[in-house]
Amino acid sequence: MAERSIDTDPGRSSLSGAALPYNEMQTAEGAIRQHYLALDRRVATLEPEDLAERQKTLERFFLLQGITFTVYGAESSTERIIPTDLLPRIIPAEEWARIEAGLTQRLCALNMFLADIYGEQQILMDGVVPRELVLSAPSYRREMQNLFVPHQAYANVCGSDLIRQPNGEFAVLEDNLRVPSGVSYMLANREASRRTFPGTFRAAGVRAIDRYPDLLLTTLKSMAADWRPNPQVVVLTPGVYNSAYYEHAYLARLMGVPLVEGRDLVVHDNMVYMRTTTGLRRIDVIYRRVDDDFIDPLTFRRDSGLGAAGLFNAYRAGNVVICNAPGTGVADDKAVYAYVPEIIRYYLGEDAILPNIETYLCREPAQLSHVLANLDKLVVKAVGASGGYGMLIGPHASAKERADFGDAIKADPENYIAQPTIQLSTAPCLMDGEIEPRHVDLRPFILSGDKIVVTPGALTRVALKKGSLVVNSSQGGGSKDTWILAADPKDAQL
Amino acid sequence: MMLARVADSLYWIGRYVERAEHMCRLSDVMLNATLDRTDAAVQVARIALAAVGDKNVDKASSPYDAAFALALDRQDPGSITSSLALARENARQVRDQITTETWERLNLIYLRMTGPGAAKAFADGSSAFLHDIIADLHLFRGAADATMSHGEGWRFLLLGMYLERAELIGRLLKVCFGDARRGPIDDHFALTGLLRMSCALEPYLRRYTADVQPRLILEFLMFDEDFPRSIRFSTARIEEHLAAASRSAGHAGPERLAGRLKARLQYADVENFDLGTASTILNTVLDECAAIHTSVYETFVAYSLEMRLPA
Incomplete structure (x- = not known):
């Protein structure tokens, strides 16, 4: 092997004694995995300056496109791009096939679960999931009870977070059924990496993801197609100051539908309209990127200026479809998560294809005492929080932090769950000119309307800090392109 | 069919872009005049400042400072950089309505004007600096004309400009x-x-x-x-x-x-x-x-x- 290849060191673990993380590129013996060979060879031929140059071109592409967030300073504000890594993460066809089947199964069951708890509540009566766990969750929306949702497709867009365990098996860390974001980064990363490694890309047979906007539009239209022949779809954004605004505008532009804000909407006679230059125009499907709480000040938070007054009533009346449906959050609640394998078995009579991470519910006394006794080994999460906030990573925390968190758990055990510290797998990343392993996760995107479609691609999030296991962009994470290989390279573009 | 808010934003992009280009030209002529004859230079500077609505005629005696502020003062809502920032902010709000080619031109000008090197570039060669902005704004117009549909949105953009x-x-x-x-x-x-x-x-x-x-x-x-x-x-x-x-x-x-x-x-x-x-x-x-x-x-x-x- 050439001197300067993507040779990552598998022995570099931040946790002594814990299982070594799975290395995406190399086997434990140090051999390059088959599906990384071509990339490794290509990188070995490049001088460090070449790599740096390509990295610069990549960053310039993001800056020019305006895929940025603004850092407001005292003197002036500057635009920063979300850190993006040059080297793609590669997943072979047979591994993807399993992920795809697992994700489809999971979303199918979760949609059935939502239809059930907002309907007959059979699963609660059968005692599979504790009733009070569901009904007391803040994300449970009483207003959704007995409301018809076409195709029982509650979570039209789902972005699940998968991690690869030390044994090489993928597991689900979290389901995101509310307003998952990141798909624009998946698409932009792809556009950039096609330019960075064109030859390797072509030869590898990477499956195409550029149909995502088209599939999303088809999914959204399928939610209203039964009663409106050519439904008017819009994307609802909180506005230009939202950190995901770029994505909202990007999806609207690629779907060719209007990007609306709350102030553009008018509800009259339980119909939703948008203000156009030529008067009011009726809307049939709203792909909303605004949280439940803010979509309608009459039904939910009264101080919200981001939604439209009366929107929920129009939805109840069946005159407009809101995607994702309000109240889907109850199915990705961190405590309900522990029951998902049971939920899959209950509705589909199958074992879960993708396993869960072992989860301790602090609401159960026996599990609580186990958690408190093992705080130094566990990751503890507040049920209501997301984005890497409200979290204790036991092995990395100080004794005082652990003691404080322990008190917080004892004070409100229902609000906490705990999981063993999982060593996320590592992938090679370009760090200041050096190729080094960093921990990564995987967020694929699943669409459900009249049918469930898994996009053959994903966002790979990277924990940029050495040894860090936190990949959230709010906590110093970055991303990289993800190549899903076709079983037969000739089929990649079909 | 177009959202009312979007039409409004496109209209304002047109206005701000036109204003920025005009200001660049005013600043450039004002600075250029100072190279030739001092008396007339003050008159030209007075005209330029009065035309941008600046009541403080004393500034005409130091045209370089006046031009610098007109170009780069972000506190002044009437400066070139403020106009461009507002044009770009409006463009961001209607990012789905303008083509990537058009957006990129405007975003580039904005990044250059607000970047850390702007003040130095102006000091090194104010005329070249202003000329580049004008040329970039022409590229912006050209990209809009060549890549956007000449429909309602484009008309609101041009309406604002004219x-x-x-x-x-x-x-x-x-x-x-x-x-x-x-x-x-x-x-x-x-x-x-x-x-x-x-x-x-x-x-x-x-x-x-x-x-x-x-x-x-x-x-x-x-x-x-x-x-x-x-x-x-x-x-x-x-x-x-x-x-x-x-x-x-x-x-x-x-x-x-x-x-x-x-x-x-x-x-x-x-x-x-x-x-x-x-x-x-x-x-x-x-x-x-x-x-x-x-x-x-x-x-x-x-x-x-x-x-x-x-x-």
């Missing part, structure tokens, strides 16, 4: 010829400075030769049919774009105003006008441009809902 242009040229001419206390400017150096500020020197020379006279300049900048910065040319475009937008809206209010203004300039008695009547016409132009602006807003953007609700 309305702003008519007002800017109108105000500049008023400063030069409509000031009763100072009297019209007649210095040759100041007059060519005025033509440069309007980007009109070469087209003027081709039309009237090197015979530079206040009356001919007014005739050219107000009534010329083909020169793209004459008020007549601008009002004709305003009428054209508004007529097309109104047709789909079914509201003739702003179109009527624009048609009247266009006709005023088209059928003006050019042979028999003097500096006095010019001043009257300029006031009318500025008033009617303001009226068109208000009417556009009330008709397309902030209309009352009661009139438009379905029965």
Whole structure:
């Protein structure tokens, strides 16, 4: 092997004694995995300056496109791009096939679960999931009870977070059924990496993801197609100051539908309209990127200026479809998560294809005492929080932090769950000119309307800090392109 | 069909881009003048500052500082960098409505103007700096023209540009010829400075030769049919774009105003006008441009809902 290849060191673990993380590129013996060979060879031929140059071109592409967030300073504000890594993460066809089947199964069951708890509540009566766990969750929306949702497709867009365990098996860390974001980064990363490694890309047979906007539009239209022949779809954004605004505008532009804000909407006679230059125009499907709480000040938070007054009533009346449906959050609640394998078995009579991470519910006394006794080994999460906030990573925390968190758990055990510290797998990343392993996760995107479609691609999030296991962009994470290989390279573009 | 808010944003992108380009030219002429003759330079600087609405005439004695502030002062809402930041902010809000090519041009200008190297670039060569911005803004217009659909959104963009242009040229001419206390400017150096500020020197020379006279300049900048910065040319475009937008809206209010203004300039008695009547016409132009602006807003953007609700 050439001197300067993507040779990552598998022995570099931040946790002594814990299982070594799975290395995406190399086997434990140090051999390059088959599906990384071509990339490794290509990188070995490049001088460090070449790599740096390509990295610069990549960053310039993001800056020019305006895929940025603004850092407001005292003197002036500057635009920063979300850190993006040059080297793609590669997943072979047979591994993807399993992920795809697992994700489809999971979303199918979760949609059935939502239809059930907002309907007959059979699963609660059968005692599979504790009733009070569901009904007391803040994300449970009483207003959704007995409301018809076409195709029982509650979570039209789902972005699940998968991690690869030390044994090489993928597991689900979290389901995101509310307003998952990141798909624009998946698409932009792809556009950039096609330019960075064109030859390797072509030869590898990477499956195409550029149909995502088209599939999303088809999914959204399928939610209203039964009663409106050519439904008017819009994307609802909180506005230009939202950190995901770029994505909202990007999806609207690629779907060719209007990007609306709350102030553009008018509800009259339980119909939703948008203000156009030529008067009011009726809307049939709203792909909303605004949280439940803010979509309608009459039904939910009264101080919200981001939604439209009366929107929920129009939805109840069946005159407009809101995607994702309000109240889907109850199915990705961190405590309900522990029951998902049971939920899959209950509705589909199958074992879960993708396993869960072992989860301790602090609401159960026996599990609580186990958690408190093992705080130094566990990751503890507040049920209501997301984005890497409200979290204790036991092995990395100080004794005082652990003691404080322990008190917080004892004070409100229902609000906490705990999981063993999982060593996320590592992938090679370009760090200041050096190729080094960093921990990564995987967020694929699943669409459900009249049918469930898994996009053959994903966002790979990277924990940029050495040894860090936190990949959230709010906590110093970055991303990289993800190549899903076709079983037969000739089929990649079909 | 287009969202009212989106039409409003596109309209303002047009206005801010036009304003930024005009300011660049004013600053450039002002700085250039200081290289030649000191007396006239102060007069040119005074014209430029008065045309951008700066009441503080003392600044004319230090044109470099004035130009620097006009270009890069982010605290001043009237500076070039503020105009470009506002244009780009509006573009971001309608990112889904403008093509990537168009967006990239504007984003690039913005990044250059607000980047850490801007002040140094201006200090190293203010003229080259301002020229580059003007050239980039031309690329922006070109990208919009070549890649955007020439539909409703594009029309609102151009409507903003031409309305702003008519007002800017109108105000500049008023400063030069409509000031009763100072009297019209007649210095040759100041007059060519005025033509440069309007980007009109070469087209003027081709039309009237090197015979530079206040009356001919007014005739050219107000009534010329083909020169793209004459008020007549601008009002004709305003009428054209508004007529097309109104047709789909079914509201003739702003179109009527624009048609009247266009006709005023088209059928003006050019042979028999003097500096006095010019001043009257300029006031009318500025008033009617303001009226068109208000009417556009009330008709397309902030209309009352009661009139438009379905029965």
